[in-house]
Amino acid sequence: MELSKYVGSKIRELRESRGMDQDTLASKLKTTRVTISRYETGARKANQDVLFQLADIFKVSINYFFPTPQNLIPVTKTIKIPLLGTIACGDPILAEENIESYVDEPTEDLPSGKLFYLKAKGNSMKPTIPNGSKVLIRLQSDVEDSEIAAVLMTEDNEATLKRIKRVNGTMFLMPENPDFDPIIADKNNPARILGKAIRYTSDL
Structure with a gap:
């Protein structure tokens, strides 16, 4: 009041x-x-x-x-989480290292670890993650199979957001949208997991 x-x-x-x-x-x-x-x-x-x-x-x-x-209405403590460059959901685009802005988040709703946001672009992860969403990523070098990860395509320094699947030691980056093909990460197309996707927010 x-x-x-x-x-x-x-x-x-x-x-x-x-x-x-x-x-x-x-x-x-x-x-x-x-x-x-x-x-x-x-x-x-x-x-x-x-x-x-x-x-x-x-x-x-x-x-x-x-x-x-x-x-008195209790004041919710917040922290500023950096929003990094756009992350591709579809054809990978250049992963910008510069911080574009910050997103204020209530501390009680956040997982532990180092966090950052990346903006999804494209339709390969629809309907799970809409185009334009801000995706909260927890920095970690690996994820479990079937989890969604931010993955850096190291050859071109490009990033994409995909569900991880491993078969006989080969990592597949799987889209949610059947109109898109999986990306195979191997020695000819090396990739490195940047972190685990925790959740997304989307502006109306």
């Missing part, structure tokens, strides 16, 4: 508890009923002088008009 609305609710609470109408309170404050109404709805902020007058009229401490700690 906004502070002005909270203060207004306390003014109304005191006035009604004393059986006083807005006209009577307005007379005591030497103001108008409309002003009292605006104070009570929070449409107008009651300044310090007004609050001291009200405290005197109702014989309460001025602290009565302000929230106590249990009334």
Whole structure:
């Protein structure tokens, strides 16, 4: 609740508890009923002088008009997670190392480890990960089979986002969209896992 609305609710609470109408309170404050109404709805902020007058009229401490700690909305602690260059979902594109921006995330919702965001581009991971999504990645050098990973194509320094599958020591980068072909990571097309995809966010 906004502070002005909270203060207004306390003014109304005191006035009604004393059986006083807005006209009577307005007379005591030497103001108008409309002003009292605006104070009570929070449409107008009651300044310090007004609050001291009200405290005197109702014989309460001025602290009565302000929230106590249990009334305060807890502040969620956040950290800034870097958003790196775009990550390809489809034809791999150049993995930009520069930080484009930062994403604020509540700390209690985050997994442990070093985290960064990459932006998905393309349709190869639809419907699991839509084009344009910000994908949260936990930095780690390996993932389990069937997990989605950010993978650096080391030959061209390009990155892609795919589900990992291993067969006889060969790593396949599997798309979710059947219209796209798997990428085979081998000595002719070397790849390195950058991290595990944790979740994504998508703007409307």
